[in-house]
Amino acid sequence: MIHDKINIIERFSKLKVLIIGDGLLDVYIKGTTDRICREAPAPVFSVLSHKHESGGAANTAINVAMLGAEAHFLTVLGKDQHGRTLIEDLKKHKVHTEHIIQDKTRPTIAKKRMIAASTILLRVDEGATGSISGDCEQKMLRTLKSLYDQFDTIILSDYGYGTISSSVLHLLEELQESTPKKVIVDAKDLTRYKNIKPSAIKPNYEEAIHLLALEKITGAGRAGQVSAEADRLIKLTGASQAAVTLDSDGVLFIEKGRGPYRISCIPNENSRTIGAGDTFISALSLSLAAGADGRLSAEIAAAAAAVVVQKDGTSGCTNHELIAYINATPKYISCVEALELIAFNLRKQGKKIVFTNGCFDILHKGHVTLLNKARQSGDVLIVGLNTDESIRKVKGMYRPINRLEDRIAVLSGLSSVDYIIAFEEASPVKLIRAVHPHVFVKGGDYSEATIREAPLVKKLGGVIKIFPYTDDYSTSIIIERLRLKKEPATGAEDVLLAESN
Known part of the structure; x- marks a missing residue:
């Protein structure tokens, strides 16, 4: 099993992947709060440092590249400083950015987190989250139509911020009808993608129970709750497979014709990681495209997510980190x-x-x-x-x-x-x-x-x-002794060896 996983990971470098979805910028502002301001009973936040990371579908694209595949990103960003910072970060991680559409009237989404003493005190969101403009939509349609045949798999990462419009979905349906490809979907509303018939979907627990109209519960019982509705989840989404992520309770993998499969994980209660789901969908998509079956793909994806939750902030997983993690229990x-x-x-x-x-x-x-x-x-x-x-x-x-x-x-x-x-x-x-x-x-x-x-x-x-x-222990001596067991001793040296045996 270990060698099977490593063989699949080593095939990632041969894959070409198109990621479509909502790109955003994660900003981490670290500081101290050891004073109260004069004008109100509120803490004074003294800034010590700023850090920028690609988030949303941009983080998915970076994870695909870090895992060794050729990643191309199709999205709409603002023609602003946040957009430029995001594109620079994508290029730094070897993501192809030539298909990114920029709109000067649409501010790039940025999520700014204020952190003190390793605790997130506040998050400030800015940027446009409505539908993209008609002009940008037409550019997306033309780009998608011209690029579609070049890719081994397509990842749709829909955070609900307007990038993937109904027209884009309709074109994907048509393209899938004529030339089916592996399409993996990670979306807030998975029912939108039913007609595409995704190869796999990745809802988290909250998204799954919302879709299934189930009551939210806590603890290990969540896996059993979703398992009981496995067939209905597949039917509602039109997917062949579903990987429901359950945080510290691991992953529940569902596919047509087979019972649900539970993948455990090592819990990390102190994790401040953002974007582990992006890592999971990236590794799942690449594993499926590389020829792994669903369960093996989900195990590889869970391992990649486990690597990331050991880090802080918006993080990714490299193919070498993934292999090292898989090798961590076996000695080889x-x-x-x-x-x-x-x-x-x-x-x-x-x-x-x-x-x-x-x-x-x-x-x-x-x-x-x-x-x-x-x-x-x-x-x-x-x-x-x-x-x-x-x-x-x-x-x-x-x-x-x-x-x-x-x-x-x-x-x-x-x-x-x-x-x-x-x-x-x-x-x-x-x-x-x-x-x-x-x-x-x-x-x-x-x-x-x-x-x-x-x-x-x-x-x-x-x-x-x-x-x-x-003394008297070497592989050569042992081989000679074994040979002498089959041949009569003739010389004095052989006699001594035979006697020592």
């Missing part, structure tokens, strides 16, 4: 970028990182002793494991005895080993640069002068530890 790490992120977080937590490397072909007492000693040298042990091809180059065509996946499985069973990553180079210098280990462990009769990685380790602030091999 699939890429250097994920390893680098894991190591960075470990250092931030004050953990002492130990790194060692080797073939670990036929695991024996010598290996286990070395790994135990390495683990005792710090808080976390990362093992660089030679690939099959790199072993063949050094040991010959008949090695390794055990394939890479088998060696990973065996090492994963050792309590001393925290993380494993494969490498195909002659030396693990790339991994050392990514890890910045506090301790680099080698086994054998090396001296520091003969270890080629030593200068790099020391340059990065690490130390070298050398542990002698355990």
Whole structure:
């Protein structure tokens, strides 16, 4: 399952996605409130800093780009400073902005949050939230018609601020009739999109119960409440699949012909994240477009949202962060970028990182002793494991005895080993640069002068530890002993080996 998820994520880079919806600017104004003003019984807010982030459908577009896909954004913004700031931020995150329509009569939506002592005291909203002008609507229709065939999937992110008009919806219906594509919808009013027959929809709990005319409840019972109305939710929206997000209670995934599927999450009660839903819809859309089934797509999307809720403000999730998160429970790490992120977080937590490397072909007492000693040298042990091809180059065509996946499985069973990553180079210098280990462990009769990685380790602030091999234990000796079990001993050396066996 882990490898299936990673394979899907690695396909994101081949996808081209069109995001249509309401772009807005999230502004975070941090300050202090340690005084009361003279003219009224109200606190004085002293500004310390301003921070701008793309919000709404713009955040969805950024998340699509951060996850590795080619993201194109179609929206209407004002020809004002907020609009310019938003476009600059989109470009910085490699989102294509050439399709954005600007209207000097329509102020860009901005949501300004006043924050003191990590608490949001007030939110001030400004900008136009009514229907877009007829001229802008015609430009949107022409752009959509000309671009439609270029994309693998389309995400509609409708916050109810007027960008996606009835005419835009009608054109999408026509285009879907002639050339069906995966269309994923995240909207306040999902019934508007029924005729498009979305591949998937993403209501949150409040949106789902409003649509189903259900009473709002709290606690874990929410999932059961929505599950009981699963078929009706699909029928009302015309969607093939629905992912209902339930905050700390996870995600309820619904699809035609199958029972509801519950995906749990790790709750983060102190989270001040805004836009985790945008991250979820981005990862869900890309996973479906990359060929994953609905349940696997929802699991990947839930993982992406889990990455984001660990952050503050309007945030996104990169493909490397997502892979690192998925790899967090299993010990095997699939890429250097994920390893680098894991190591960075470990250092931030004050953990002492130990790194060692080797073939670990036929695991024996010598290996286990070395790994135990390495683990005792710090808080976390990362093992660089030679690939099959790199072993063949050094040991010959008949090695390794055990394939890479088998060696990973065996090492994963050792309590001393925290993380494993494969490498195909002659030396693990790339991994050392990514890890910045506090301790680099080698086994054998090396001296520091003969270890080629030593200068790099020391340059990065690490130390070298050398542990002698355990006598009479090596993979080569074990292989020879196994061979002698099948062949009669002929020479004195063979007799000694046979006797020692």
